[in-house]
Amino acid sequence: MGLTNAAVSIKAVDAGLTIKKQSETDRVVALAGNPNVGKSTVFNSLTGLNQHTGNWPGKTVTNAQGYCATAHHSYVMVDIPGTYSLMAHSAEEEVARNFLCFGDPDAVVVVCDATCLERNLNLVLQTLEISDRVVVCVNLMDEARRKNIRIDLTGLSKQLGVPVIGTIARRRKTLDELMRGVDHVIDAPPAGRPLCVRYPKAIEDAIAVVEPVVTRLTDGRLRSRWLSLRLLDRDPSLLAEIDAYFGEDLLQNEELIAALDQAGELLAAQDITADRLKDQIVSSLVLAAEEVCMDTVTRQRDVYNSTDQRIDRVLTSKWAGYPLMLALLAVVFWLTITGANYPSQLLADALFWVQERLTDVFHYFGAPEWLHGMLILGVYRVLAWVVSVMLPPMAIFFPLFTLLEDAGYLPRVAYNLDQPFKRCHACGKQALTMCMGEKWMRVRNKTLPAAVRWQGA
C-alpha cells in the first residue's frame, strides 16, 4: 500500500523555508495572525534586533525570523504573513498555510486583536484544525479596555482547549507570560482536545467516509480530518503541496479515489456543490467563532465607541476629509523638509571638520595629491554629503509616518482616496479598501525594515 518508508522519512518539502537555528535544541514557533493586529510589534518586542529577514522561496512575501529564549527553551520565531484565513486565496495565505501544515513548527502562536476578537477567531479555529500545539495571544488588551470590551481569557481558554494569553505588546511582562504559555504547550501536551468545528451533517458524513483512508495513507503525519476536508474541497494549490510532501501523487491511490467518489455522491445527494461546500465550511467557522465569543466577550457599549466615531466622521467627511488629509500630509512633509535642515547642517559641519583634519593628516605624511584627491575629496566627501543630506529627512519622516500608521490614519486615507484611485485604475478592483493601508505597509516593510523595527523599540 501507498507510501514506502523511504518516501516517508525524507521530507520532500518543508514549506521551502530554511530555518536558521542558533543551536540544535532551538524550538520553532510560528507567529500567525490577521493583518493589523500588532503581530510585528509582538515579533519585534520578543526578538529585539536578534532577527533576520528574507523572502519566502518563490514568493514575493517577506519572511522574518528571530530568536528569543525563556528559562526552559530557546526559540526561533518565524513571522508568518498576516492573513484572515488559511484557505489560500492569496500568496500570503498560501505561504502561511504551507508553513503551518508542512513546516512542522513546534508550536503556533496566533496573535489576535482584542477589539475584534470574533473576526480573528476564524483564523484561530482554522489553525486548531491543523495543529494541537497552539497558543492564542489576545493582543491590544489596552485598546479593548479603552473601548469597554471585556474578554474572559480563562473561559476562552477552556472553550478553545489551548492556552489564551492577553498581551499588550509594549509591555514586556505580558509577553513573558505569552512565552510561558508557549513553554507549557511544548512541555505538556494539552489535557483535552482543542475545539473542533463541527460542519453540517452532510459534510461530516463525507468526512467520515474519507478520513479512515486518509489516516491510513498518511500515517497520521498530517491531521487527517483537516486533510480529508481539503481533499473534498479539491483545493488545487494544496493538492500540489501534499503530493510534494508525500513524494507521490496521493490522488492516484485507488482506495482514496473510491472514498472521495463515495463522499462526493453523499454531498451531491444533499445538493452540495463545490461552491456550496466552501460556503458552508466558512459559515460553520464564522458561526463557531460567534458562539465562542457569545460567552466570553462582553461589550458594555458598542465597540465602535462614540468618540472614535466622531473623529472618524470628521476625518472622512465630505467637506473636511480631503482638506484635513492634505493638511496633515503637508505638515509631515514640512517637518521633514524644514526640520531636517538643522540636523543636516550640524552633520555637514561635523563631517567636513573631520575632512579638514584628514587632509591635515595626509599633508603631514606627505601623501601624493592624487591619493588625497581620490580618497578625501572623492570618496569621503561624497559620503559625507550623502549622509548629511539623506539621513536627517529619513530619521524624521519614517517615525512620523509610523505615528500616522499606529494611529490608524492610513486606512482612512485609503478610504478617502479609493474613488479617485479607482478612476486612475490605480489599485484595480479592490473592494475592501481598508486593506490598502496594509498593502502600503507591506510595501514599506519590504523596502525599509529598519523603519518597522523602530516601532518595536
Place this chain on the structure above:
Amino acid sequence: MIETTCLSQLQPGQTAIVRELRATGSMRRRLLDIGLIDNTPVECLGRSPSGDPSAFLIRGAVIAIRSEDCANILTC
C-alpha cells in the same frame, strides 16, 4: 412580507440583516472571510468624501465596501 434590498441602499446610521450573497469568485470568499454570512447584522457608518466606498460595521470590525460590491449583497 419582508422587503429585500441590497446593501448599497443602506443609509448611514441604518442597520440591515444579510439575506443572500450574490458575489462570486474571490470577492465572495473575501466577504465570507470577514464574516458576512446569512443573518449577519450590518450597520452603515458613513460614506467616503467622494460618496463611494461606504463603511460598515460587521461583527465588531469597520470595513469599507464599494457600492458595486454592495449591490451583490442582499439584505432586509
